[in-house]
Amino acid sequence: MALIFDQIADTPQTHILIIGVGKxxxxxxxxxxxxxxxxxLKNIGQLxxxxxxxxxxxDSMLDIHAKDCWITPLGSIELLLDIQSETTGEQEPNDIANLDSVEKAYLDWKDRCGTNSANTAIFYFAGHGFTVDNNLHLALADIGKDPRLPWKSAVNFTxxxxxxxxxxxxxxxxxxxACxxxxxxxxTTKLAVSLIDDVSKLxxxxxxxxxxxxxxxxxxxYGPKDQVSYFTSALLNGLKGAGVTNDGEHWVINTGTISKDINGWMGEDKQTEQGTLRCRAEIAGPINIIKFKEVPEAHLTVICNPTGAINHADLRCFNENYSYKRGPNSKPWELTVKAGIYQISARFKGKHYKKTTVLKNIIPPNNNHKLECKS
Structure with a gap:
């Protein structure tokens, strides 16, 4: 099968299964x-x-590994995808995500995950999906191969x-x-879909x-044509830094933060013909999964109130480790800083306004602050 990353060991590890179906x-x-x-099946087609x-x-999973940021080190990635990956600069082995290949890949992945109770299992699917009787079904690449058995290659994800x-x-x-x-x-029809795993009542x-x-x-x-989908883009932004928090010792990504903030990353103001995009999360026992080796960066925008005060302000953003400054300018101050707690100040050479200083915790990805400048 398409085990494209294999550093399996007896110690706790992260094991990933990725399934992408566009064709x-x-x-x-x-x-x-x-x-x-x-x-x-008449109405859906290519993605x-x-x-x-x-x-x-x-690529993001491998990048997190390359930066040594997995708390539970990466052990394996199994890939079922209908386009070639260029991650290593070479053509990598991969299998089309039909029913037979998905069944085997899933069971092999489950076996790897089950070797240690401290393992982390990650499953990712992108493709057609539909709901029947409150159960989500994932449409695999060979769905519709035999129109007499139209639902055969739809897997009951629930x-x-x-x-x-x-x-x-x-x-x-x-x-x-997936939809x-x-x-x-x-x-009007009872769907005969595929089950690739059994649920134990115990x-x-x-x-x-x-x-x-x-x-x-x-x-x-939804996803823009020939681009990463809105959901996956938001998820990867979160995993790569937008979801970072400080647990008192380290800058980490926690599953609770992902669950809480994913809709904000996806853009709650993004509208489709069916309204605002909203994803759904089910979570129990939040846990840190990624730990950054270096302090992550964050974007900061500083403006003044009243607006004209910024024309006269010497602006500074600083703490014991970092210092950033800018002279008078009519535009908002846009800067990238290392995450942390900063003093943000405005000084004025004339008698237009009084000096003002505030304390702000700046975290990825974006921060906005309005300095109240009194005359």
């Missing part, structure tokens, strides 16, 4: 398009964002997620970049769980 050869616009028998999003997720709680790994992260609409066909829940969906129940997920 659906048996659906509309596909190389071997079939006359489908259900309206849902331009999902495979690109999966590759971006892969059941899969429940089953994976039985894995020994205490830390489990699932990211699903969750309800097909009209499901109201199993409990994992200790640390983050399951994150790109959209709310019964809603669509």
């Amino acid at each position: 659906y050869p048996y659906l509309k616009g596909g190389e071997h398009a079939q006359d489908q028998t259900v309206d849902y 331009t964002s999902t495979s690109i999003s999966a590759k971006a997720f892969l 059941s899969l997620r429940a089953a994976f709680h039985g894995c020994k790994a205490d830390n489990q992260l699932f990211f699903v970049d 969750r609409d309800v097909p009209i066909d499901s109201l 199993q409990g829940m994992c200790t640390h769980d983050l399951t994150l969906y790109a959209t709310a129940q019964n809603s669509s997920a």
